[in-house]
Amino acid sequence: MSPLQQVTVLGATGSIGLSTLDVIGRHPERYQIFALSGFSRLTELEALCLLYRPRFAVVPEAAAAHQLQVDLRAAGLATEVLHGPAGLCQVAAHPEVDTVMAAIVGAAGLPPTLAAVEAGKKVLLANKEALVMSGALFMQAVKRSGAVLLPIDSEHNAIFQCLPGDYARGLPQVGVRRILLTASGGPFREMPLAQLQDVTPEQACAHPNWSMGRKISVDSASMMNKGLELIEACWLFDAKPAQIEVVVHPQSVIHSLVDYVDGSVLAQLGNPDMRTPISHALAWPERIDSGVAPLDLFAVARLDFQAPDEQRFPCLRLARQAAEAGGTAPAMLNAANEVAVAAFLERRIRFPEIASIIDSVLNAEAVRAVENLDTVLAADKRARSLAQQCLGGSSRGEV
Ligand code: NDP
Ligand code: MG
Numbered sequence: 001m002s003p004l005q006q007v008t009v010l011g012a013t014g015s016i017g018l019s020t021l022d023v024i025g026r027h028p029e030r031y032q033i034f035a036l037s038g039f040s041r042l043t044e045l046e047a048l049c050l051l052y053r054p055r056f057a058v059v060p061e062a063a064a065a066h067q068l069q070v071d072l073r074a075a076g077l078a079t080e081v082l083h084g085p086a087g088l089c090q091v092a093a094h095p096e097v098d099t100v101m102a103a104i105v106g107a108a109g110l111p112p113t114l115a116a117v118e119a120g121k122k123v124l125l126a127n128k129e130a131l132v133m134s135g136a137l138f139m140q141a142v143k144r145s146g147a148v149l150l151p152i153d154s155e156h157n158a159i160f161q162c163l164p165g166d167y168a169r170g171l172p173q174v175g176v177r178r179i180l181l182t183a184s185g186g187p188f189r190e191m192p193l194a195q196l197q198d199v200t201p202e203q204a205c206a207h208p209n210w211s212m213g214r215k216i217s218v219d220s221a222s223m224m225n226k227g228l229e230l231i232e233a234c235w236l237f238d239a240k241p242a243q244i245e246v247v248v249h250p251q252s253v254i255h256s257l258v259d260y261v262d263g264s265v266l267a268q269l270g271n272p273d274m275r276t277p278i279s280h281a282l283a284w285p286e287r288i289d290s291g292v293a294p295l296d297l298f299a300v301a302r303l304d305f306q307a308p309d310e311q312r313f314p315c316l317r318l319a320r321q322a323a324e325a326g327g328t329a330p331a332m333l334n335a336a337n338e339v340a341v342a343a344f345l346e347r348r349i350r351f352p353e354i355a356s357i358i359d360s361v362l363n364a365e366a367v368r369a370v371e372n373l374d375t376v377l378a379a380d381k382r383a384r385s386l387a388q389q390c391l392g393g394s395s396r397g398e399v
Contacts, residue, residue: 004029004030004031004032005030005031005032005098005099006032006034006096006097006098006099007020007024007031007032007033007034007097007098007099007100007101007282008034008035008036008056008091008092008094008097008099008100008101008116009021009033009035009036009037009101009103010037010058010088010091010092010100010101010102010103010104010109010112010113010127011037011038011039011101011102011103011104011105011109011126011127012036012037012038012045012048012103013037013038013039013040013041013044013045013048014103014104014105014213015211015212015213015274016101016103016126016152016213016274016278017036017101017103019273019274019275019278020101020103020124020278020282021033021048021051021052022275022291023275023278023279023282023288023290023291024052024282025052026288026289026290026291027288027289030283030288031099031282033052033053033054034054034055034056034091034094034096034097035054035055035056035057035058035091035094035097036048036049036052036054036056036057036058037057037058037059037087037088037091037104038057038058038059039059039060039104039108042059042064042068045057045059045068046068046071046072049068049072049077049079050072050075050077053077053079054079055078055079055080055096056079056080056081056082056087056090056091056094057072057079057080057081057082058081058082058083058084058087058088058091059081059082059083059087060083060084061083061084062083062084064083065081065082065083065087066081068081069081085108085111085112088104088111088112088115089111089112089115091112092112092113092115092116092119092121093115093116093118093119093121094119095119097116097119097121098121098122099121099122099123099124099282100112100113100116100121100122100123100124101124101126101152101278102116102123102124102125102126102127102130103126103127103152104127105127105129105213105215105216106127106129106215106338107129107130107133107334107335107338107380109127109129109130110127110129110130110133110134113125113127113130113138114130114134114137114138114141114373116147117138117141117142117145117147117149118141118144118145118147119145119147120145120146120147121147121148122147122148122150123142123147123148123149123150124150124152124278124281124282125149125150125151125152125153126152126153128153128228128229128232129228129334129338131231131232131235131236132228132231132232132330132331132333132334133330133331133334133335133376133380134331134370134373134376135231135234135235135330136235136370137370137372137373137376138235139235149236150280150281150284151232151236151277151281152274152277152278152281153229153232153277154255154256154272154274154276154277155181155182155229155233155255155256156229156232156233156236156256157255157268157276157277157280157281158182158254158255158256158257158267158268158277159179159181159233159236159237159256159258159268160236161268161280162256162257162258162266162267162268163176163237163258167237168238170238171237171238171239171243175260175261175262176243176258176259176260176261177243177259177260177261178243178244178245178258178259179233179237179239179243179244179245179256179257179258179259180245180247180256180257180258180259180265181226181229181230181233181244181245181246181247181256182246182247182248182249182252182254182255182256182257183223183225183226183246183247183248183249183308184207184208184209184210184220184248184249184250184251184252185223185248185250185306185308186207186208186220186221186222186223186225187203187204187206187207187208187220187221188203188204188221188312188351189248189250189312193311193312196312196351196352197350197351197352198350199221199351200347201214201218201344201345201347203221204217204218204221204222204344204351205217205218205221207220207221208250208252209251209252209272210252210272210274214345215338215341215342215345218341218344218345218354219337219341221351222313222315222341222351222354222355223308223313223315223316224315224316224318224319224337224341224354224358226246226308226313226316226319227315227316227318227319227320227322227323227333228319228334228337230244230246230316230319230320230323231319231322231323231330234323241320241323241324246308246316247305247306247307247308248305248306248307248308249303249304249305249306250304250306251300251302251303251304252272253269253270253271253272253295253300253303254267254268254269254303255267255268255269255270255277256268269295270292270295271292271293271295273290273292273293275290275291275292276290276292278290279292314355314359315337315354315355315358318333318355318358318359318362319333321362322362325367326367327367327368327369327370328367328368328369328370328375328376328379329362329367331370331376331379331380331383332361332362332365332367332379332380332382332383333358333362333383334380334383335361335379335380335381335383335384335387336357336358336361336362336383336384336386336387337354337358338384339357339383339384339387339388339391340353340354340357340358340387340390340391341354343357343391348391349391356390357387357390357391358387360386360390361383361386361387361390364386365379365382365383365386
């Protein structure tokens with residue numbers, strides 16, 4: 001057996017994927033790339049294949065797979081190119097794979113992430129949408145297969161680091177009173193409310209502290225990202241929504257905190273660079289160099305905290321309601337949000353319409369109990385179709 005950990009990076013061409021490859025590139029004695037996937041940035045994927053020489057590469061369609069296969073052969077690589085969701089699931093669950101970085105954005109990441117979980121892999125979870133959609137089924141699959149699930153989302157990675165090793169006994173049993181989930185407040189934290197009507201995708205994607213993909217950047221601007229993270233935290237740490245408090249902390253230096261019954265509050269701090277949680281999860285329970293500069297507290301100088309403003313950020317309230325409703329509500333919230341964010345990025349709707357579309361979708365459909373993956377996928381499909389109808393209704397051409 002190879003002494004190197006074999007790693008599949010799903011979503012290798014994205015922000016988290018590239019940060020993962022940066023960390024892995026620093027530790028060739030520990031990790032070897034087994035498979036890489038890309039979706040639209042296939043020139044970048046080819047360059048990554050030349051650099052990391054994976055056993056497999058995965059692209060969306062057969063024609064693109066053929067083209068990449070020809071190019072890689074011509075470059076002397078033995079990489080086999082697969083395609084589509086089946087290809088993604090194959091490289092996520094392959095018997096020779098030890099670790100899977102789940103960094104595809106959105107619902108498209110659910111099947112391969114679940115395949116990795118069901119195959120009992122060490123799963124580094126960036127793709128929060130997968131867990132939000134299918135929380136109960138996902139966590140049951142983790143228990144059944146013995147997969148090791150480690151959070152990459154910086155807040156959840158921080159919470160994981162601040163909890164005792166036996167937190168799975170239950171938060172009250174290990175003395176936890178509350179989880180304090182920090183949020184930067186995004187680029188529109190202080191903008192006059194009336195101006196939110198006119199913000200552009202470029203403004204929404206210009207996050208003050210983090211460099212991220214476009215979808216999560218818009219989610220951060222609307223604070224839906226924090227809403228999705230609230231749901232994610234409930235599943236990861238077996239918490240009730242009421243046990244989680246959102247704290248706006250504009251500097252993004254504290255990545256989250258855990259409040260214990262004796263009054264102790266533990267926090268994890270660091271520069272806002274995803275290579276820290278990625279390195280933590282890759283090496284866990286050991287520690288490795290991530291390439292992130294040491295935190296300079298004198299340069300940070302001050303840490304501020306505020307309560308979130310739900311009038312400014314209705315998405316946070318909608319997500320908390322979906323978390324409390326349970327069943328298919330989080331899957332519907334997520335699907336409606338994906339459709340609305342894509343429409344905003346295409347300039348088909350205004351920024352505040354993201355929340356109103358999600359609200360309409362959630363009001364249009366009764367919440368159902370989740371029995372199996374089909375229930376989740378049906379709720380996702382239904383919410384997408386309802387959200388598309390809202391787009392039709394609110395369509396105003398270029399905004
Ligand atoms: P990016 O948009 O930068 O990357 C997304 C990746 O997914 C790319 O590799 C993209 O391929 C691929 N992809 C997109 N659509 C599909 C699809 N339909 N099928 C298969 N692959 C697809 O996003 P991020 O890296 O920022 O985020 C990835 C995930 O990590 C998200 O779930 C996000 O919420 C989460 N996350 C990200 C953080 C960050 O700092 N970026 C922080 C915490 C969580 P291509 O680029 O080739 O089109
Ligand atoms: Mg986060």
